[in-house]
Amino acid sequence: MTVEIEVNGEVRRLSADPMTPLAEVLRTECFLTGTKIACAEGFCGACTVLLDGAPAMSCLLPAGLAAGRSVRTVESLADAAGGTLSPLQAAMEGHDAVQCGMCFPGILMNLTALFENGPAPDRDAIREALDGNVCRCTGYERIVEAALSLVADGRSAEAKA
Ligand code: FES
Ligand code: FES
Structure with missing residues (x-):
């Protein structure tokens, strides 16, 4: 499936299961490895990105929930x-x-x-x-x-x- 997400100002059509964590999609599909996955349990905050301007832990966020929205990573x-x-x-x-x-x-x-x-x-x-x-x-x-x-x-x- 494809998921369309605006990443750092650019609309990206990404092949990903909508249930895949956004952090994984950013790292493997967008090659934006600045976003880290540490605990992968929503505890440490290492994976924080901005979703429509608000901090979100991307290790817990299914990529499908970011569809049509704006994501900013540390690379921005x-x-x-x-x-x-x-x-x-x-x-x-x-x-x-x-x-x-x-x-x-x-x-x-x-x-x-x-x-x-x-x-x-x-x-x-x-x-x-x-x-x-x-x-x-x-x-x-x-x-x-x-x-x-x-x-x-x-x-x-x-x-x-
Ligand atoms: S990797 Fe620790 S909160 Fe996401
Ligand atoms: S975990 Fe090493 S600088 Fe914070």
């Missing part, structure tokens, strides 16, 4: 920034917030949604946005500090770009 961040790191990604790098990176696509997409919904989130809002993201190898403090640095720089509105 650098694409929107002209192939360089987006300000949000650069802030994470600048604060040494990334270690193995397994959790980071989900963290970046949750923060992108947060910044798109309000230009200047505070520390509590950032921590709350990351509530569903499990990172096994770094502290969360640098991640929060990196996100806050965008607010301090007045660059939060362009965090996604």
Whole structure:
């Protein structure tokens, strides 16, 4: 069967069983391997993408439920920034917030949604946005500090770009 989904701004006709998890379809049909599958049980948030602008755990979401809708993956961040790191990604790098990176696509997409919904989130809002993201190898403090640095720089509105 085919499933038509807008992925990172491009309408894709994908051959996939509508019940296949979206994360798997993104990785195997779209070759967008930035979206990670870690727990595959809706627990860790590594697979988070934006579905019509809202965070969704793509390991649990049947691809058929994304048909006709807009999906954004972590690859869209650098694409929107002209192939360089987006300000949000650069802030994470600048604060040494990334270690193995397994959790980071989900963290970046949750923060992108947060910044798109309000230009200047505070520390509590950032921590709350990351509530569903499990990172096994770094502290969360640098991640929060990196996100806050965008607010301090007045660059939060362009965090996604
Ligand atoms: S891989 Fe989807 S929540 Fe963990
Ligand atoms: S950086 Fe390794 S799991 Fe978060």
